[in-house]
Amino acid sequence: MSKAAFQRLPGFRDFVPEDLALRSHIFDAWRRVSRRYGFREYDGPPLEPLELYVEKSGEEIVGQLYAFTDRGGREVALRPEMTPSLARILGERSRGLAKPIRWFSIPQLFRYERQQKGRLREHFQWNVDIVGEDDVAADAEVLAVAIDGLRALGLTAADVRARVSDRRLLSAVLGALGVPAEGLPATYAVVDKLEREPRERSLERLQNEAGLDAGRAREVLALFETPGLEGVRERFGERDEVGAELARLDTYQGHLEAMGLGDFMTFDLTIVRGLAYYTGIVFELFDRSGEFRAICGGGRYDRLLELVGGEPLPAVGFGMGDVVLGELLRARDLLPDAAPSVDRFIVPIGPEQRALALRIGHAERERGRSVLYALREQGVGKQFKAAASAGAREVVVLGPEEVARGVAVVRDMASGEEREVSLEELT
RNA sequence: GUGGGCGUAGCUCAGUUGGUUAGAGCGCCAGGUUGUGGCCCUGGAGGUCGCCGGUUCAAAUCCGGUCGCUCACCCCA
Numbered sequence: 001m002s003k004a005a006f007q008r009l010p011g012f013r014d015f016v017p018e019d020l021a022l023r024s025h026i027f028d029a030w031r032r033v034s035r036r037y038g039f040r041e042y043d044g045p046p047l048e049p050l051e052l053y054v055e056k057s058g059e060e061i062v063g064q065l066y067a068f069t070d071r072g073g074r075e076v077a078l079r080p081e082m083t084p085s086l087a088r089i090l091g092e093r094s095r096g097l098a099k100p101i102r103w104f105s106i107p108q109l110f111r112y113e114r115q116q117k118g119r120l121r122e123h124f125q126w127n128v129d130i131v132g133e134d135d136v137a138a139d140a141e142v143l144a145v146a147i148d149g150l151r152a153l154g155l156t157a158a159d160v161r162a163r164v165s166d167r168r169l170l171s172a173v174l175g176a177l178g179v180p181a182e183g184l185p186a187t188y189a190v191v192d193k194l195e196r197e198p199r200e201r202s203l204e205r206l207q208n209e210a211g212l213d214a215g216r217a218r219e220v221l222a223l224f225e226t227p228g229l230e231g232v233r234e235r236f237g238e239r240d241e242v243g244a245e246l247a248r249l250d251t252y253q254g255h256l257e258a259m260g261l262g263d264f265m266t267f268d269l270t271i272v273r274g275l276a277y278y279t280g281i282v283f284e285l286f287d288r289s290g291e292f293r294a295i296c297g298g299g300r301y302d303r304l305l306e307l308v309g310g311e312p313l314p315a316v317g318f319g320m321g322d323v324v325l326g327e328l329l330r331a332r333d334l335l336p337d338a339a340p341s342v343d344r345f346i347v348p349i350g351p352e353q354r355a356l357a358l359r360i361g362h363a364e365r366e367r368g369r370s371v372l373y374a375l376r377e378q379g380v381g382k383q384f385k386a387a388a389s390a391g392a393r394e395v396v397v398l399g400p401e402e403v404a405r406g407v408a409v410v411r412d413m414a415s416g417e418e419r420e421v422s423l424e425e426l427t
Numbered sequence: 428g429u430g431g432g433c434g435u436a437g438c439u440c441a442g443u444u445g446g447u448u449a450g451a452g453c454g455c456c457a458g459g460u461u462g463u464g465g466c467c468c469u470g471g472a473g474g475u476c477g478c479c480g481g482u483u484c485a486a487a488u489c490c491g492g493u494c495g496c497u498c499a500c501c502c503c504a
Contacts, residue, residue, distance in 0.1 A: 384464040
């Protein structure tokens with residue numbers, strides 16, 4: 001079974017037709033929805049300078065890059081995410097583009113890490129970004145695209161939800177609670193894993209790593225015990241800096257509700273996102289059952305373009321991977337039909353009809369029909385079996401008697417009904 | 428990087444306390460059926476039992492290592 005010499009690399013996938021059918025199904029939905037929203041597709045190279053990711057994406061990603069030195073002595077990496085490439089591309093040419101820039105891409109991304117459920121060393125990720133617009137409407141638009149991408153695949157508000165937070169709100173509230181600026185990154189890290197760590201451990205880390213005293217640490221944790229923004233609004237809504245953030249999120253929610261997508265989103269301050277470059281609203285999409293990891297994540301990154309040396313432009317976008325999404329579609333019984341099918345299968349009864357079969361087949365193909373026929377002389381029964389397993393909708397039978405009369409028999413494979421069609425019509 | 432579970436035909440799996448030619452179903456190929464598919468019947472191909480080593484008269488079976496898959500941790504595009 002295992003010919004050790006030529007095994008697939010761990011964490012990489014083959015896409016036999018049945019598997020490619022799912023991938024194409026997903027890609028088609030992504031492209032359809034992107035275009036519906038007026039986004040244009042772009043791509044970049046899969047290999048980038050290592051430096052593009054160092055300090056732009058944060059340690060987490062850099063530690064698991066597929067990186068090496070090329071023959072020219074350059075430090076390079078297979079792209080682990082698309083956003084830095086987008087920033088690099090726009091850095092060169094954004095000045096000449098009408099704003100806002102609405103671009104999308106479906107890159108194959110790589111990471112060097114042990115694979116597990118929903119996480120391989122390679123995946124495809126739908127990236128959608130709006131660059132050059134800082135209005136919160138752009139944030140709402142981007143989340144709407146992500147949600148519609150899932151809806152286009154048959155998922156509903158009962159299956160998935162977006163959890164939305166805002167780093168500006170979170171830092172304003174933490175500031176109001178007395179968390180010093182230098183303690184924010186460590187506090188974010190604790191908040192990010194609130195769901196996965198016991199309360200005691202979080203309390204400990206807030207004190208040891210973020211430098212909070214026990215009372216403040218407890219207050220911080222209390223903040224996340226009520227879901228949504230109501231607790232924050234009650235306690236800190238009067239403060240100008242917090243009030244302004246809340247007002248913007250209200251507008252955001254209003255936009256999504258106006259689009260009829262309000263059921264898909266909830267505010268959740270525990271959403272932080274690991275990437276270092278996010279600056280504002282951040283969100284993640286999850287399946288409601290909680291059985292899979294995040295399907296999609298994104299947010300606002302207003303400083304990234306200037307960080308890579310481009311025009312300072314605000315930006316907001318998301319990435320949605322094909323692996324977890326595919327698992328979810330499978331679990332919800334939303335897989336596409338991957339069975340083969342062709343329009344017509346042509347069956348010459350004997351060698352005398354072979355040339356005619358080829359002539360009809362080619363004429364039909366010129367008309368855009370998908371056509372198959374046996375590539376060697378076979379009995380009629382054999383040819384019908386081949387037609388059935390190829391998923392032929394109709395079989396065109398060329399027999400000497402009919403051909404002499406200038407007709408062929410066309411059999412509908414589903415109903416079994418047969419009718420005569422003139423050869424003129426077929427050629 | 429750490430830990431658990433699992434590797435027998437293309438797929439899903441069976442294989443008694445170690446015992447001689449390793450099985451089934453599905454799929455594939457061929458025939459029954461050189462003017463009609465699905466159903467049925469018959470036959471066939473396909474396996475160094477993941478790999479390497481050890482124990483033994485004898486290993487798919489026991490032991491060690493290794494590779495792979497998988498789940499979790501770490502972390503998270």
